[in-house]
Amino acid sequence: MCGRFTLKTPVADWLESLFPSESFRKLIDTSRVTGWAPRYNIAPTQSILILREQGNGSYCIEPMRWGLVPAWAESLQSAYSMFNARSETLLEKSSFKNLVQTNRCTILADGYYEWQATESKQKTPYWIHAPEEKPFGMAGLWTTNHRIHPERDVSSATVITVPANDDTRRVHDRMPAMQWTGEEVMAWLADRGKVLGETDLHDSLAPAPSGSLHCRRVSREVNRVQVDLPGLVLPEEGLFET
Numbered sequence: 001m002c003g004r005f006t007l008k009t010p011v012a013d014w015l016e017s018l019f020p021s022e023s024f025r026k027l028i029d030t031s032r033v034t035g036w037a038p039r040y041n042i043a044p045t046q047s048i049l050i051l052r053e054q055g056n057g058s059y060c061i062e063p064m065r066w067g068l069v070p071a072w073a074e075s076l077q078s079a080y081s082m083f084n085a086r087s088e089t090l091l092e093k094s095s096f097k098n099l100v101q102t103n104r105c106t107i108l109a110d111g112y113y114e115w116q117a118t119e120s121k122q123k124t125p126y127w128i129h130a131p132e133e134k135p136f137g138m139a140g141l142w143t144t145n146h147r148i149h150p151e152r153d154v155s156s157a158t159v160i161t162v163p164a165n166d167d168t169r170r171v172h173d174r175m176p177a178m179q180w181t182g183e184e185v186m187a188w189l190a191d192r193g194k195v196l197g198e199t200d201l202h203d204s205l206a207p208a209p210s211g212s213l214h215c216r217r218v219s220r221e222v223n224r225v226q227v228d229l230p231g232l233v234l235p236e237e238g239l240f241e242t
Contacts, residue, residue: 001083001084001161001172001174002083002084002112002114002138002159002161002174002175002176003043003044003083003084003113003114004041004042004043004112004113004222005042005109005111005112005113005138005159005176006039006040006041006042006109006110006111006112006113006127006129006232006233007038007039007042007048007049007108007109007110007135008038008039008040008110008111008230008233009038009108009110009135010038011030011033011036011049011061011108012030013135014108014110014135015028015030015061017134017135018135018136018137018179018180018181018182018185019182019185020182021182024182027057027058027059028051028058028059028060028061029054029058029059029060029061030060030061032060032061032062032063033049033061033062033063036049036063038230039228040228040229040230040232040233041113041222041225041227041228041229041232042066043066043225044066044067044083045065045066045067045076046065046066047063047064047065047066048063048064048065048066048107048108048157049061049062049063049064049107049108050062050063050064050105050106050107050108050140050142050157051105051106051107051108051137051185051189052103052104052105052106052142052189053104053189053190053192055192059189061108062155064142064155064156064157065154065155065156065157066083066156066157066158066159067081067082067083067156067158068082068083068085068095068096068141068142068143068156068157068158069082069143069145069148069154069156070082070095070143070145071143071144071145071146071147072147073145073147073148074147074148075148076148076154082095082158083158083159084158084159084160084161084174085140085141085158085159085160085161086160086161086174087160087161087162087177087201087205090141090160090201091197091198091201096141096158099141099142099143100141100196100201101194101195101196102192103141103142103143104139104140104141104188104189104192105139105140105141105142105157105189106137106138106139106140106179106185106188106189107137107138107139107140107157107159108135108137109135109136109137109138109176110129110130110133110134110135110136111127111128111129111130111133111233112127112128112129112138112175112176113125113126113127113128113218113222114126114128114168114171114172114175115171115172116170116171116172122220124217124220125217125218125219125220125222125223126171126215126216126217126218127215127216127218127222127232127233128167128168128171128175128213128214128215128216129213129214129216129233130180130212130213130214131212131214134180136178136179136180137178137179137180137184137185138159138160138176138177138178138179139159139160139176139177139178139179139188139204139205140157140158140159140160141157141158141160142155142156142157142158143155143156143157144156159176159177160176160177160205161174161175161176161177162174162175162176162177162205162206162207163175163207164207165207165208165209165210165212165213166210166211167208167210167211167212167213167214167215168213168215170215171215175207175208177204177205177206178208180208180212187204188204216233216235217235217236218232218233218234218235218236219231219232219234219236
């Protein structure tokens, strides 16, 4: 699963990394992103940034709650259990199968955390990232709930996960469905409303290529949700990346 991640990269730099074409970046509305500070320990129920298609060939980046709150939900209690969605069962789960066709999104990120089980009771945290800490997208789904708060809507999203690749399997058996280029992002977001079958999802949601990720052992301070500091992604003293 993916239960914590980072977005320390400024939004403009994230966009430039994935979308080198300035003319295309102009199609992406970022006006809803205000006051976003670098994040080093994003947890479920907190705010994340998503990129989605908004019609007429245009796109937007906006903040949403992490943890899907279905449109039919009467409370926020279901959100924590829906911060991830397994790619293999998207078309089976009632909370996801319709959103796959209409509400796909990409979640902005530049690393994520996983915990490796050990013989002791304490798990070992790793920050997993690309070479040179290059930013990436995570495939997701989003929705809006109009029922919980009469005065304001609750927009939320979930991260889609796939089986781990060779780089990360020793740490955890799942990983987010990652997107490295603007072409991959647009292939996921395009054709909103197009019916996607199992073959389409299998092609779009694949594990990252082997050799594309590093696993950096980090401090157990990341276990504390209230800690959100740059030092969380630094190697634990005396340890090295693998």
